[in-house]
Amino acid sequence: MERSEALAKVKPHLKQERYEHTVRVVDTAVKLSELNGAEKEKVEIAAAFHDYAKYRDKEELERWILKETGLSKDLLQYHHELWHGPVGAYIVKLEYNITDKEILNAITFHTTGRKNMSLTEKIVFLADYIEPGRKFPGVEEVRDAAWKSLNLGCYMALKNTIQFLMSKKQPIYPDTFHAYNDFVTMEK
Ligand code: GDP
Ligand code: FE
Ligand code: FE
Ligand code: FE
Structure with missing residues (x-):
């Protein structure tokens, strides 16, 4: 599947602003790939598919996780914002027969990250950020870092996200900590 075909498949499932975000994520991810x-x-x-399930309602996302899909049931104990990645990957596999693990894992883990992320996972995670x-506090520093070093960019994005969630007294999904722990000790 090509970029334009993938984007055309995604478009009807997203609001205009989310579609535009997706196009920018693709562009950013391509630049990071070349580097x-x-x-x-x-x-x-x-x-292109990373936010495919972003607008499924909470109940539908929950039903997919509860089915025998192999999706982590522990997601249900965390914020529903974390569900669209894993469910999106599952639906994209079913509907478009995308079976490449590298692609599916990048969609699955784009919100939280995880331990031992592949190059593709890191790029989609960071491009999304x-x-x-994107306008959130600290993003400019993460951008500068990302063009110098993918690992440094991921580290800073994770650190910012964890600090932000802690300041809001929000729970943090364990994979986010596992990703942070990986990057904090890594050559950057
Ligand atoms: P988007 O789908 O393009 O808006 O971006 P993401 O999928 O990366 O993130 C969605 C939201 O999840 C953001 O507001 C993050 O701050 C939040 N988020 C990321 N990691 C965690 C986590 O470990 N726990 C919680 N509660 N929220 C998180
Ligand atoms: Fe997302
Ligand atoms: Fe993200
Ligand atoms: Fe996104």
């Missing part, structure tokens, strides 16, 4: 020697074709598809439409 880091990743497989551009996979990165493009993963980036730094795409030019």
